[in-house]
Amino acid sequence: MKEAMEPGESSHCEISPGMTKYWIPECQSDRKPAVGMVFTSLQHGIDFYNEYASLCGFDPRLHSQRKHKSGLILFKYVVCNRQGFKPDKVVQNEGTIPTVDDLFQNANLENTLDPCMDNSDIDDNVSLCVEDSDLTSPAPSNQCTLDDESNKRRRVSTRNGCKACVVFKYCGYGRYSVFKFEERHCHRMLEEMHKQFLKVNRNLDFGHKKFIINCAKANIGPMKSYKLFKESVGGYSNIGATAVDFKNFKRDLRAYIEGVDAQMLIDKLFRKVEVCSSFFFDYDVDENDQLTKIFWADPICRRNYSYFGDVVSFDATFRTNRYNLVFVPFTGVDNHKKCVTFAAGLLSKEDVESYVWLVSRFIDAMGSVPMCVITDQDPAMRIAIQKVIPNVKHRYCMWHIMNKLTTKVGPVLSKDVDFLTRINSVVWSNYLEPSVFEEKWKSVMTDYDLLEHQWFVDLFNLRKFWIPSYFRDLFMAGLLRTTSRSESENNFFGIKRMSLCWQTGLIQFPQPRIP
Known part of the structure; x- marks a missing residue:
């Protein structure tokens, strides 16, 4: 018995003699698997079934397989995502899906293997391998279970005993044929407007990942990245992924670089030196090989210093990223009264030793000493400057001082x-x-x-x-206020935004430029 299709459905319903409803997907015959159809490889067959599932509105899942002793897959079972039941449920339905063992016993394997294989060993040297690995994620549900033993969230099960499946059989010379195809489902197919949420229709390709990484460099989170990508492709249906996929990739990326991002940053800076010999950087580690100091100056910074380096301001205002490092920009003013960057550094401590190292690296990179250095009232900075460049004129930022007046x-x-x-x-x-x-x-x-x-x-x-x-006799280039200049540099590097994001790693820090 057939039921009429509802508007928007891509399947029709049939009722069995036992009054069980089955839904059969509607699609073009050349897009549907058929018994005897041959594919050049197993992956081609699986891809064909995935396209069929995407077109019809359900998610497939890799199931069990039968292997030869050499590792060759003889049978491969691909089922609907809703195949089977949860372990605590009892299956009570019409018929059962035949197992791989049943299929193996009923199949005629003669002349299906490569001539170089010993066919006489097949019956005694096979192994059953069950792969119940999802090609899909379960459909949304309003129920959630929690594993009491491990106290971990478990994936919600949407299985309802669906029997739809396809079985691929090895037929020699690397080819596979459709040995069994069951197209009936015991659930409705998704409507056209909801098919975009199927896992088979969601795939983070290289373009998606590159976009998320570029947004992360600009300190843009996964949700905003998702909305920006939606605007660039013209709508949510054209994204090819969900916001959860964007979040998961950002999470996986953060987990991948955690603990090694310092080495990744150093390796990247070494590569910059190989590309451009004028790029300068140096770093220091502690007794545990933990990165404690890093300094860099690109060619544009060094050229800026050669033109406008008479007066230099540096200020450690913000601690940024998960390692709580201090960002220290070296800033100047050009002939248009605009801020220019001379160099920058990251320090784990604001002590005399760290500032001595940083100022020494700055002088090494620039090759000359400025006329005047402007800082805040940090005593560690004053001692470091007196040690490294004792003849330079050292001035304090007036804004730092006068800003405290009303509170004092x-x-x-x-x-x-x-x-x-x-x-x-x-x-x-x-x-x-x-x-x-x-x-x-x-x-x-x-x-x-x-x-x-x-x-x-x-x-x-x-x-x-x-x-x-x-x-009064010293040209200050408008740098009586280091904070206003440093604030400009912090905004340029995105430090203010990064300081609010404790998850920011070193490799996500704005990278030095090379012309």
Whole structure:
């Protein structure tokens, strides 16, 4: 008995004498397997059945197989993804799917093997190999089970005893033929609009993977990558994968590089040196061979320094990636007052030893010493600069200092407009002589009872490092504020976004460029 097809269905329903419903897919005859059909290889036969399943709206799954003692596959069983039942269910249905053993006993194997094989050994030297490996993922379900013993999530089973299958039989000289084909299913086929979610229709090819990797370099997650890819191909149905596939690939990629991404980064930098001899980099490891320091400068950076390297700013503002490394960019200003990059480094510690190593590598790469270096008030930086380049003029970033003013003076003075106006006019003026500055500074401290304030006392003792009156004769190139320049570099490298993503690895760090 046949039932009418519902709109959107690609199969028709038949009812057996035992009142069991079966759904038979509708497709062109030349796209459907048939008993006796011969393929040049087993894989070609499996691919043909996969295309048939994709067209009809179900997922196939590799099942059992029969092998010769030499490893040659004699029979291969490919079933519907819903074949069989969960182990705790009892199968009660019309008939059963014949096993590979049954097929082997009923099959005529004479003249089906290569002439060079000993056919007399087939009956006694065969082995049964069950592969129940999915070509597909189970269809979505609103149920989920949890393994109580291992406390791990188990894949939801959607098996319902479907008997649809195809059996390929070896017929000599590498060829396989369709030995058995059962096209009846005990479930409906998916509608056309849902076929895109079948595993057989989902495949992350090289283009997908390359797109996800490129997005990861820009710190774009898998969900945003999925939406961007959808826009580029014109719709979700054209993607060829799901958002879960994108997430899984990103997860697998992260697991693959975890623990070895430092070596991958070093190897990549060595390859850059082979391609371009002007590329400079160096690194250091600890006693456990763990990467602790790395420095690089590409040819454009080194050329920028040769033109605009009189004044250099470097600032360790952000810790980034899962290893909590400090990003230290070396920044300058060009003739258009725009930021230029001289070099960059990553440090595991902000101590004197690390900064001595970093500054030494910078001088080695550039071949000359700058006139002035601007940093924040980090004492480790000051000691390192005095050790490596003692004759350079070292200045502190005024923004770092003045940004702390309102928190140091308390809530009353921080809102006193007259106090803020007077202190800013003294500190930021480029035209005051040092003696005049000291006089005006003491006047402000006296008027607001700040002479004994330890923070202001320390600032006054360090006045030659940050007050413009003491280096009026030095060309600063607009670099009185290291933070604003470093912020620009951090945005250029994507460090702000990366600092929010603890999963970012070293190999995903923005790579140095080579012209």
